[in-house]
Amino acid sequence: MSYVQNTAEQQAAMLASIGVDCIEALFAPIPSELRLKRLLDIPAAMSEIELTRHMTALASRNRNASDSVCFLGGGAYDHFIPAVVDAICSRSEYYTAYTPYQAEASQGSLQAFFEFQTLICQLTGMEVANASLYEGGTSVTEAVLMAAGVTGRHGRVIVAESVHPDYRSTLKTYLANLEPKVTEVPTPEGFANPDDIRKVLDDQTSCVVLQHPNFFGCLEEVEEVAKLCHAVGALLVVSFDPISLGILKKPGDYGADIAVAEGQGLGNPLNYGGPYLGLLACREAYVRKIPGRVVGQTTDRLGRRTYALTLQTREQHIRREKATSNICTNQGLMALKAAVHLTALGPSGLRETAHLCLNKAHYAVAQIETMTDMRRRFNRPFFKEFTLQSSVPVHSLLEHARDDGYLAGLALARWYEGLEDCFSVTVTEKRTRSEIDGLARSLQSAVRHGVRAVMA
Amino acid sequence: MEKNQSTALIFELSRSGRRCARLPVSDVPDAVVTIPQRFMADAPPALPELGELDVVRHFVNLSTKNMSIDTNFYPLGSCTMKYNPKRHERLAALAGLADVHPLQDDETCQGILGLLYEMQSYLAEIAGLHGVSLQPAAGAQGELTALLVASAYFKDKGQKRTRVLIPDSAHGTNPASAAIAGFDAVQIKSQGGYVDLEDLKAKLDDRTAVFMITNPNTLGLFEKQIATITKLVHEAGGLVYLDGANMNAILGITRPGDFGADMMHYNVHKTFTGPHGAGGPGSGPIAVRDMLIPYLPSPLVVRQGDRYTLDEDRPQSIGRVRSFFGNVGILIRGYCYIRTLGPSGLREVSDQAVLNANYLLSRLKDQFEVPQGDRCMHEFVASCRTLRREKNISAMEIAKRLLDFGYHAPTVYFPLVVPEALMIEPTETENKETLDAFADTLIKIKGEDAAFLKEAPHTLSRSRPDEVKAAKEPILRWKPA
Ligand SMILES: Cc1ncc(COP(=O)(O)O)c(C=O)c1O
Secondary structure (H helix, E strand, C coil): CCCCCCCHHHHHHHHHHHCCCCHHHHHCCCCHHHECCCCCCCCCCCCHHHHHHHHHHHHHCECCCCCCEECCCCCCCCCCCCHHHHHHHCCHHHHCCCCCCCHHHEHHHHHHHHHHHHHHHHHHCCCEECCCECCHHHHHHHHHHHHHHHHCCCCEEEEECCCCHHHHHHHHHHHCCCCCEEEEECCCCCCCCHHHHHHHCCCCEEEEEEEECCCCCECCCHHHHHHHHHHCCCEEEEEECHHHHHCECCHHHHCCCEEEEECCCCCCCCHHHCCCCEEEEECHHHHHHCCCCCEEEEECCCCCEEEEECCHHHCHHHHHHHCCCCCCCCCHHHHHHHHHHHHHHHHHHHHHHHHHHHHHHHHHHHHHHHHCCCEECCCCCECCEEEEECCCCHHHHHHHHHHCCEECCEECCCCCCCCCCEEEEECCCCCCHHHHHHHHHHHHHHHHHHHHHHHC | CHHHCCCCCHHHHCCCCCCCCCCCCCCCCCCHHHCCHHHECCCCCCCCCCCHHHHHHHHHHHHCCECCCCCCECCECCCCCCCCCHHHHHHHCCHHHHCCCCCCCHHHEHHHHHHHHHHHHHHHHHHCCCEEECCCCCHHHHHHHHHHHHHHHHHHCCCCCCEEEEECCCCCHHHHHHHHCCCEEEEECEECCEECHHHHHHHCCCCEEEEEEECCCCCCCCCCCHHHHHHHHHHCCCEEEEEHHHHHHCCCCECCCCCCCCEEECCCCCCCCCCCCCCCCCCCCEEECHHHHHHCCCCEEEEECCEEEEECCCCCCCCCCCCCCCCHHHHHHHHHHHHHHHHHHHHHHHHHHHHHHHHHHHHHCCCCECCCCCCCCCCEEEECHHHHHHHCCCHHHHHHHHHHCCECCCEECCCCCCCCEEEECCCCCCCHHHHHHHHHHHHHHHCCCHHHHHCCCCCCCCCCCCHHHHHHCCCCCCCCC
16 A cells, blocks of 8 residues: 555656655665665555455454453443444544644634533533543553642552552552652452551642542442541542443542543443543642643634633643653543543433443342352442452353353452452443343353362 | 534533433343442533434534644644544454453454554564563653663663753653653753754763654754764663654664664654544554563563463563553554555655655745755754744744645744744655645745734634633633523
């Protein structure tokens, strides 16, 4: 393939205008000893037909949420995406534009991002939101860096072990050479016990990080922890599940100071982990410490309502090493998808979605507990995800279910010592009662199978 | 047509009781009662309520208020706004790619893992380096990741190196990334568009961890002293980082590893044509020399026989820089691009990108001041300094007026080392007619009246937003009246 349009005659005319006789001459500034004197060692070009065949073959070697029944979660969810989301976001006026530096030529995206920021504020009950970060893990990290800036405390950061393991490791990677040190609070009961947080919380602590619902699916005592934080002048950073806010109390209403999230569930497919959407919302008072792009409303020369990137003196292109963050390219298209998604759902749709998740997850656990000897590992309220303890080796259990057509759950052994016999199951609004019954039957037969195997 | 369209916000279009998406009726018992009241909201969030047609009409109409590659020439320097092939969009949306969960077992996603493994090896080959991490979400995160890799490497060697040296022409993300990685960012002067060797020598010492260089640099020049520079940095015990934002100029022509870089990032959303999505997503893979591979973020895709697996068992790794694998959807598009172009096609990209830029430069160099001379690589930076002094026409005036003629503006006021900068990158996918028309327009604008230009654009739906007001009294969300 080639996307070059200039004809041979045009190229000749262009070279003449430049005043050289071949393209090669334009590369004269590159010393010849540094030149690659062969072709790159990559496969030969394919046509569209060949590429399509090749990609289709690759795709056919992946199980996925369309050909299997997906009960996987852990920060990436098989939620419903209304057709309007894809139809709108595949408008190339949106997806082939760059960051809206020239406001007059980008009012479409700018207004959409202003609407996105507003929607995120409405969703979270927070006062301001930015125009997106990379994904859930860096959003937690940016919030922690921001909390240090807001509080002026560069000592301790308290993080519950029930926060997504990837988010925690991202945070530790970023903090490797910075002052704040992470204190992790164990969560043996499936949530961060406020008493355990109190023990490590002090007036050097910049923030406490919780995820609610957490990685095990359990709800955290966010309100109580917020009070503990505020008593010592620390901030509460909460990583929330946007869909859960159809029924759960908003971060702004339970005292969160910075609310962040993985926003993938708002209109973005699973995509094997990305591109996803980092959300960050906070109190108005912190607005000059916020990371990333922010769109503001202003007026133009003729007094008309206009949108533009604003508060840019926080950003790397102006502040360089003193910027609030190094982020430049963000996840604009994903923010647009989220905006369309939240608009398409509206309050009733979001509430119904959350209800369906909650009800189906609770139905699933009841079915599984009825049909097998497996039990919930934690005695905590949960939303759409729950952790089960298996009586047979988790790996073979999940493999068995997979052969039956179910992506049944996530083995927790790779992340948590002591949970080697546990796995988590997620049930979204897309799952039907008969799919859930099928999963329970599959697990039931796996358990029987496993019991037979052990006895044999 | 645009003038008649509503500019109302979705919130202003909302009417209580309207619906767009519908969910199925529940087929299971109600479980809400099981959740303690203290966790529950009294009411769902006050999101807008619209019918489906109004949702579609609103966002489709908004889209027409954008310039984009598909509708306009978009010569935004440093951003490589080339055509984004439609076949990539279709293929990346295949269910067997788009609907794969990131935590599926490796056995269930051999297709994707194979693709990512190949992508690692293509990017290593194009870089002339040895190991690749596909994890970073964008260029800036690639920079940070590589600097953390360097820091871990020096820590292991028992060396305490605290500084990262960065030319004054560098992109702002370079120093910002250095700061998060815990280094002091030290600025190196430019001299005639190139690194000032004397300044570099003066600042290089055993505190230097990394020298970050953009090559071709942000002026569109190939750093002719690159071999000397990398030698100097290596002699001081430091590592060389290449900001790969400008790889579009050198694909298959010279390789960063061959000119002495030890680490680099790619912007897949520039060079390998991931659509930029009005801000993102990007993908910023890094490539490194072999001694740095152990420190790369985990996981990497490895191949054992004919099976691909994610290798997480890498004790010296810096850890993760994000959740899950990376911006796979963008990597898939980049993969499609590399596979459809092949080795000759990639080489042709750079040939033609450099030809187009030089042609445009040849058309403009007698009309505009171009401090760095009459040759460039894939982009060049014109200066409106004299124009401003003599006719009171600034780079911003030119940029805004171009919009009236249906051209997106070049990058303005960057790099910082050129006063009144207009940074122009046409890319290889534009044709001569477009370049000619663009050059004619720039020349015409230059002759226009300054007062008239100060009020440009004249034909778009908005003109000259008050940015001072926006920043002074920030309105960052809609509120009910
Ligand atoms: C020269 C240069 N370096 C670094 C970056 C940062 O890359 P990204 O926006 O992908 O984070 C950019 C792009 O904006 C750039 O032009």
